[in-house]
Amino acid sequence: MVSDVPRNTLPKEERLYGKKDISRLLARGKYRVCRNIRYCFSAGNGTGRNRIMVSVSKKLFRRAVKRNLLKRRIRESYRLQKHVLPAECATDIFFIYNSKEISATPEIRAEVGKILEMIGNEVRKD
Numbered sequence: 001m002v003s004d005v006p007r008n009t010l011p012k013e014e015r016l017y018g019k020k021d022i023s024r025l026l027a028r029g030k031y032r033v034c035r036n037i038r039y040c041f042s043a044g045n046g047t048g049r050n051r052i053m054v055s056v057s058k059k060l061f062r063r064a065v066k067r068n069l070l071k072r073r074i075r076e077s078y079r080l081q082k083h084v085l086p087a088e089c090a091t092d093i094f095f096i097y098n099s100k101e102i103s104a105t106p107e108i109r110a111e112v113g114k115i116l117e118m119i120g121n122e123v124r125k126d
Contacts, residue, residue: 010079016053016092021045025053025092030122034115036099036108037074043123045090052078056097070097073105077112084116089123 016022029040045051054074056067074095085091095112103111 008079008082010052010075010082013047013049014051014082016051016094021051021092022053022094025094029092029094032115032118033098034111034118036097036101036103037111037115038096038098039115039119040094040096041091041119041123043089043091043126045092048088048090050082050085050087050089050091050093052093052095054095054097060098060100061102066102070102070108073103073108074112077105077109078116080109081113081116084113085120086123089120091119091123093119 016025025040025042029042031038031040033039052075054071056070058067061067061070074097078093078095093115095115
């Protein structure tokens with residue numbers, strides 16, 4: 001039984017990895033800040049898909065459990081709201097969590113949604 005409803009998944013093709021791709025994003029990307037999350041994005045990655053990468057500083061959270069919790073929350077928020085960003089723009093996004101407090105899931109979800117809307121508006125203008 002095949003459904004026409006798009007699945008909210010995050011396959012490997014939608015994850016940003018590889019030294020070459022990451023350095024290209026960091027060199028050419030535009031940096032912005034939205035409350036607790038700093039992000040860098042660059043449109044036109046050549047893959048035809050939006051890709052993300054998430055980072056939580058070891059300086060802010062020494063324990064890996066807390067860092068992984070925040071990374072999971074950010075990825076999940078993106079996964080549920082990735083439809084906001086147009087897929088044809090093929091944008092690379094790097095989320096960097098930069099607050100000393102652990103934010104609740106609804107708060108992170110709202111921030112990521114706001115970030116995706118801002119990126120979508122900026123990419124559509126170009």
